[in-house]
Amino acid sequence: HGRLAGSGHAGEAAMLAVLLTERGLGGDGADLERRLMRFRGEKSPRATSARQLAERLARQVGDAKTSGAVHAGTLLIHAWPDRVAKARGERGRFVLANGSGAMLDAADPLAGEPFLVVADLQGKAQNARITAAAAISEEDIRSALGGKIETRRQTSFDRERRAVRVRETVRLGAITLAERMLPAPVGADADRAILEALREHGLSLLTWSKEAQTLRQRLSWLHKGLGAPWPDMSDETLIERLDDWLLPFLSGAASLAAIDAGVIPAGLSSLVPHDLQRKVDALAPTHFDVPSGSHVPIRYDGEWPVLAVRVQELFGLDRHPSIANGTVPLTLELLSPAHRPIQTTRDLPGFWRGSWADVRADMRGRYPKHVWPENPLLAAATARAKPRGT
Known part of the structure; x- marks a missing residue:
């Protein structure tokens, strides 16, 4: 009493x-x-x-x-604030503010009430039977227990919409009294929420353009080969350093879709010390100009940079293609006219003088419209098939 x-x-x-x-x-x-x-x-x-x-x-x-x-409920609530119960799911099932579960027979008139105050329970914590309780309104709960009620704002990331969402929940212990969606944050709060989402879900949430991917691979290769101060491009380090490279380029929108395609390459470049910025293109160029005149992209996704090129485009070249001021030979992935790999080499002159004869014999039969000279060093490089009628 x-x-x-x-x-x-x-x-x-x-x-x-x-x-x-x-x-x-x-x-x-x-x-x-x-x-x-x-x-x-x-x-x-x-x-x-x-x-x-x-x-x-x-x-x-x-x-x-x-x-x-x-009302009985109004009296009981002061005595047992932790026994306020909210209906959940199935009729007659309730969850108490203290986290326990409790139940009433579905036919009991109280079973359909949204909130109860439970005065007496029998049985085990998760399936205890309610033997004495009274209905109470949400309004009465809020006015009686105002000091125990917590309003929380939770920012989460909606992967499907690629956007930050804010949910406000009003709770009494383990019970949610109300929840609603609030407008997405803007400005610095939005930027912080985006970084938080990336820390939790990883960098794959970002849209990586071809340019951004290639730049990351080139910088990663430079870091592996030359070490600091070339920046580490691993996921772990980039996530750790989000404040340095991504935050300054964000525009205060709570959506990943609003991040401009140029932001990622600009951010990654900003990690390269100023005096090394202009060396990136010299040491790790994006393309290599082959004798045929084609501007062929270099791949940096493996241990060594790879140049995948049709073999005809290299005719006449007696020096192995290299980058980084001639110090790093490119791995040549020699392709057929149909762009299928024929052979991989890191010694082009050796290839011309060695296994070219076998490759030529095989290729002439398969691609008769293309030029297969006996001595490729004396032939003109070409990106085309033979002219008609030759």
């Missing part, structure tokens, strides 16, 4: 206290509000003496007169 008193409704509180200790008064249902109404009118000697006991208890507290009727 001590837990129920002190709310200016000592008479009602005392009646409830008696009901909770005396089984069967006002009926056997779980709904204390109904039992309280029946108990007030019950004529049996047991009920009469119980009401007298309630009056004595109320007098001890010094407030026998109740100031207007009050």
Whole structure:
């Protein structure tokens, strides 16, 4: 009774206290509000003496007169704030503010209530049966327990929409009283949320253009070969250094789709020390000009840079193609006219003088419209098939 008193409704509180200790008064249902109404009118000697006991208890507290009727739930909530329960899923199933689960028979009139205050439970924590409870409104919960209610804003990343979302939840312990979506953040908050999403989900969330991918591979190759101060391009380091290379280029939008394609290459380049910036193209060029005049892209996705090129485009070249001021030979992936790999070499002059004869014999039969000279060093490089009629 001590837990129920002190709310200016000592008479009602005392009646409830008696009901909770005396089984069967006002009926056997779980709904204390109904039992309280029946108990007030019950004529049996047991009920009469119980009401007298309630009056004595109320007098001890010094407030026998109740100031207007009050709901059982409103009285109980002060006594058991951790036993506020919210309906979840199936009818009759509830979760309590303290995290436990509890249930009522689906046919019980209280089973359809959105919120209860549970005065008595029997059985195990997750499946305890509610034997005494009262309905309460969300409004009454908020006004009675304002100090215990927490409003939290949670920023999360919606992978499908590639955007940051903000959810506001109002909670009482383990119970969610309400939740709603708020507008996405803007400015510095949006930028921070984008970085947070990348830390959690990885760099693959970003849109990597061909230019960005190639630049990353070139810088990574320079870092592996030459070490610091060439920047490390591993996922781990780039995520660790997001504040250095990505944050300065963001524009305060909470969506990845709003990040301009040029932002990533600009950000990665900014990690290269100023005095090395102009050396990137000299040491790790994006393309190599072959004798046929074609501007062929260099691949940096393996241990060594690779030049995949049709063999006819290299005729007449007696020096192995290299980069980084001639210090790094390119791995040549020699292709057929149909762009299929024929052979890989890091010694072109050796290839011309060695296995070219076998390659030529095989290729002449397969691609008769193309030139297959006996001595490729004396032939003109070409990106085309033979002219008609030759």
